[in-house]
Amino acid sequence: MIDLECFPYSVGHEDDGVCLLLRMGPHHVLLDCGLRDISPLLKSSEGCVADLVICSHAHADHVRGLLALHESCPDLPIYASDVTSQLLPLNWPEQLSSGQIPQFCQPLPLRTEVRLKEGLSITLFPAGHLPGATCMLLKYNAPHRTYKLFYTGDFFLSNSRLVEGLPLGELRGLRPDVLILEGSYGTARYPHRRQLENQLAERIYRAIASGYSVIIPTPALGLGQELLMLLRSHHYFTGRDIDIWVDGQVQTGCDIYLELLPHFPANIQNFAQHQPLFWDERIKPRVRRLSPELLPELEQCPSIVIVDDGTDIEQYLRYRPRLWTLFLSETPGHTREISALVNSGEILLESYFLAEHCDGPGTTQLIHNLRPQHVIFVHGSPIYLADLTNLDELRNRYQLHYPAAGAQVQLPIGETFIQPTLPETHYQGELTESATELNITLPNTLSVDPRWSTFADTGIVEARWQGEELVLRGISQREFLSSQSDRTMPSDLDCCGNCQYYRSGRCWNPVSALYGFKVTPEGYCPVFEPLAHRDE
Template identity: 55%
Template sequence: MNKRRTVPATNTNSLSCLPYGVGHSDEGVCLLVKMGVHRIILDCGLENIKLFQRQKTPPAEFAICSHAHVDHCRSLFALHQSFPQLPIYTTEVTAKLLSIYEQQSNSISWCQTVPWRSQVQLAEDLSFQLYPAGHLPGAAAILLTYATPERNYKLLYTGDFSLSNFQLVEGLSLEDLRGIAPDILIVEGSYGTVRHSHRRQQEKQLMERIDQALAEGRNVLLPVPLIGLGQEILKLLRSHHQFTGRDLDIWVDGKIASACDLYLELLPQLPLAVQNFAKHQSLFWDERVCPRMRRLTNNNDLMESKFPCILLVDDTANLKQYLNDTWGDWLILIAESAQKYLDVDFAQLANQSSSKVALETYLLAEHSDGRNTTQLIHNLRPQHVIFVHGSPNYLMDLTSLEELRNRYQLHSPSVGNLVELHLSDRFIQPATTPPSYYEGELNEVGSVITVVLPDTLINDSRWNNFADTGIVEARWQGEELVLRGVSQRELLSQSTEPKTPEDVDCCNNCYYYANQRCLNRISPLYGFKVIPEGCCPVFEPLSSEDGLEES
C-alpha cells in the first residue's frame, strides 16, 4: 500500500468534478470543476447546451478550451452567445482554428488568448497555466492552482494529448510538467491499455499502402476531419521519399483546404522543422512541384486530373459522389479511430458504383497509447486520476490496471456522476471493477483446433462486435495467441478484391509467398514486399513439398 504525505483540505468537499460529457463514443467532453468557491468549465464539446440555458446565470465563473476539435469545442460559441459575460480562455492557435467552424473572420474576438506557460490570475486564490499537449497545433494541457492558507491545490487536465512528435506538432514534454506535482489529474484514455508501434512506423505503413494502391492503378480516397489528421497526411505526402517528385495529383476538398490556409497563417508557431521545410517549397498548395497539391472546388475539377490520384475529403461528405466509374477503381482508407464516426454503407457504395471499390482502415494514432498514458501518470504522481474520453470498456481497462490501482485513486465517471476529490495523508484503495479473465479449454482433433470459452463472455458489451460474423483471425503476439473478430465490412472488402486464378504462376500461388512478402532465399525478390500478381524465375506452386523448411 502506497502512502503519500499531503495536508488534508480544510473543506473536504472543496474539490470536485461534475462531467456533463465524458467523450464516450461520439459524445463530446465537458467538465465542471469546483475548487473551493470557484467553478470552472473545461471544454464544451456537447451537442447542445440546453442544460445550461435553463438557468439565468452562467454555469461557471470561467471556461477554458483545450483545443479545436469538435468534441471539445462544439458548443463553445453557443455558450458564449448564451452567457456573453462568461470569460472563455484558450491558446492563440486554438482561437485561430476555432474560426473555421463559425464561418467568420480568422480571429475569435470572444476568446481570450493566453501565452504558453504564463500564469493567469482568475481570482485572488485561483490561477491557471497552459502547456503544449501535442495532438494538434495549439492543443493545451490546463493546470489549475487553488491557493488556501494551508496549501496550494493543483489540478491538471490533459485534454487530448500525445507524447509522440507528429508532422505538424511536437508531442507533450514530460520535462515541462515534471515537478508540477498535481493532486488531481484528469487524463484522456482514448486507446485504453492498447499499445501502438512508433509513430514513424505508422506513417511508413500508411505511405506504403497508398503507394501500393496507386501502383495497382487505384485512386485513393481519404475521408478526414477538417483539422488535424488531414493536414498531417498532406504534409507526409509532400515530404515522404516515396512521393517526392512523383507525377501525381493530390486533391483537397474545399473545407479541408480552408483549414490548410489557416495552418499556413500559423506557420511561425509550427515546429521549426516545418518552418524550414516551408522555406524551400510550399507546405500545401503547389501545382508546379510534384506531387501537385490542388484544391477541389467541385467534382468537375477531377476531369483535369491525372489518374490514379489521391483525394482528401471532409469525413461528413457523401462518398458516393466521388466514385465516378470514368475515374477508375477506388481504395477508401478510413482511420481506425474514425470508424465509429463515419456513416459509410460500404456494401451500398460498392453496389451502386460500376467501379471496383475497396475499403480498408489504417492507424495514424492521434492520442497516446496505454503505455504512454501510464508513463505520464507515473511521472506526475497525482493522488486522484480521472479518466475521460474513450469507450467505457477502454476506460475500465485503465482503471483495472494493478500498477495504477495500487498507487492512485482512480475514477471513470459517467455523465452527471459527481466525483468528490477528497485529499488525505494516506492512500485509500478505490473501488473499481477488476479485470475480466476467462478460462477455457484447448482441444486438438486431427487437423482441427477447438477453443472452448465460457458463455459469460456474451455479457460483455464488446461481444456482439467480436462475434458479428462468426469468423475470427488468430495471430501470434510474442508468446501469446491473439484472437480478433472479422467484421462484415472486412468480408465485403475482401469479396470485392479480384481473385487470382489458381493456375497462374504468380506470387499469390507461390509456396514462398506470405504476408505480402517473398520468403524464397534464392529469389531476387527475397525479403521484399511483392504484389500478388507478381512472379519470378524460381516460382514454386503451393502444392510443392519443398520450400520454406528447406530454405
C-alpha cells in the same frame, strides 16, 4: 466541505463531446465545451454555471458549444492557447463564411503561470495531438494548502508530421492532487506513429500504381493536413506525377495553418522556406484546390482526393467510374457503416489507422510520471475506460474514477479512499490439442461484454504472439472485404485478378459476358484488360 469537485456534463463517451465543471474552492471552471445543447450550463437568471471557461484544443468534440455559450453569456471569460483561438472558427463554417464570428477567446501563453482569479492560476503546456492543443495545470491557493489539478485534454506523446508530442520531461514529478485525462484507446497497444504512416503510404501507393484514384474523408482540422504532409514528403510519392486534390473545409484548415507557421516545429518552418507547405503545382506531387469546375480533371489519371468527413463522395465517382478506392480512418471503440457503394462494387474499401492519442502504455506512462492522488478518466468508450481502471498497476497506486455524465465526483485529498468494486475483465478457459488443430474454450459469460458482437462479427480470428502471450483478434467485415479484394496474383499473369475491371470479387467490364457476376481471381476472358501501370 471538500475543496475539489468535478461535475461532468459530458465525458466524451462514443460521439459525445467533453464538458467538465470543476470546483476549486469558490471558483467554478468549465473545462472544454463539446456539448451540442448548452442549456444545462445556463442558469435561469444568473448566467452560466461557471466563472470562466478553458478550452484545450480546437476539435469539435471539445469546443462545439463555445460559440452558443458566448452568445448566451458574452461576459463569460473563455481562454485557450493563441493557436487554438485562431483555429476555433473552423467549427462554425457557415458563420465563418459570412464573417459573423467574433473574437471571443482570450489567448494565453505557454509555460507561463497566469492568474485567472483571486487564488486561482493556470499554466499551459503543449499536449501534442493538434496544433495549439494544450494540457493545463490549475492551482488554487486555499487558506490551509495549495491544490493542484492537471487536465490533459486530448494528448499524444509521440511527434506527428505537424505537431511535436507532449513534453513529458517538463511534467515529471509534478504530483498534482487530481489528474483528469483521456483514455481514448483504453489499454490497447499500437505500433509507433511512423510505422503506421509508412504502412498507410505503402497502401495508397499500391492503389495508385494499380490505376485507382484514392479518396480520403478527414476532419477539417488535424488529420487532413497531416496526410498532406505525409504524401508530400514520403519517398513513395516525392517526384511522382500525381495530383493531390483538397476539397471543402479541409482547404480552409490548410489556409489557417499557413497563417500559423511561426508556431509550428522548426523542421516544418524550414520545409516551408524551400517549398509551399500545401498549395504547390510546381513540385510533384502537386497539391491543388478542388472546385466544381475542376472536377473533370479527375478523369485524366489516378489522383488522391482529400475531402471533408461526411461529404457525399458520389459526386467524385462519376469521373473514372469503378476506379476508386475509399480509405476510411478507423477509430478504436467506434464503428462506421460500410458504404452501400462498397457492396455494389462501385468503389473499393481500405481501412487504416493513424494514432492521434496515446495508447495504453503511453497513458500509464504519463500517470506514473505525474504521480497524482486521484485519476479521472474521460473521453473514450466506457468499456475502454473500465479497462484502464482495472489495471492492477494503477489500482494499487491511485484513486481511480471514470464517471458517467451527470455523476458528481468528490475529490477528498489526503483522506482514506476505498476503491469501488470493478467488473471482472479476466476469463479462464481450457486448451485442448489434437493431431490437426488446437481448440480454446472460453466461458460464455464473455459474450455479455458489448465488445463481443464486434469481435465475433465474422467468426474469423487472427492469433499472434506478443512476448510470451498469445493475443486473439477478431476480423471485422470491413477488414475481411478488404482482404478479399487484395490482388495477390503474379503481376505478369493475364487473369481476372490482374484485370482493371475486377473489383470486390466481381467483373465490371460492360463488354464481358461475366459483367456483374462473381469471378475467381485466376479466371480469364477474351476481353481482359491489364491494370494501368502494371509494370511499375
